Amino acid sequence: MRIKSTIAAAVLAVATAAGVSAVGAGSAAAAAPEGTYYGTYYELYQCRAAGEDPYTGGYYWQCVETWDGWELYIWY
Structure with a gap:
């Protein structure tokens, strides 16, 4: 009986971890x-x-980290 409880607990833990990672991906x-x-x-x-430079002409700017470096987004 103890083995079945341990297996059930492990399956529940894996399912919970998978659910948390799916929620994290959705919020990202x-x-x-x-x-x-x-x-x-x-x-x-x-x-x-570049974001602070008046030449860009945006009201707001944001730098977002990516695999290639940092991407600049501007709101006009």
Whole structure:
């Protein structure tokens, strides 16, 4: 009887972990930037400098980390 309880607990733990990771993926997708893509930068300080530059002309800006570096999104 003890073995069945241990197996059931393990299956429940795996199902719970899978559910948590699915919820995490959904919230990450919902937090995607909605601004206009401006460019990709290698370093964060480069992205911030471009966001703060008056030449970009945006009201708000956001730097988002990606596999390639940092993407700058601007709201006009």
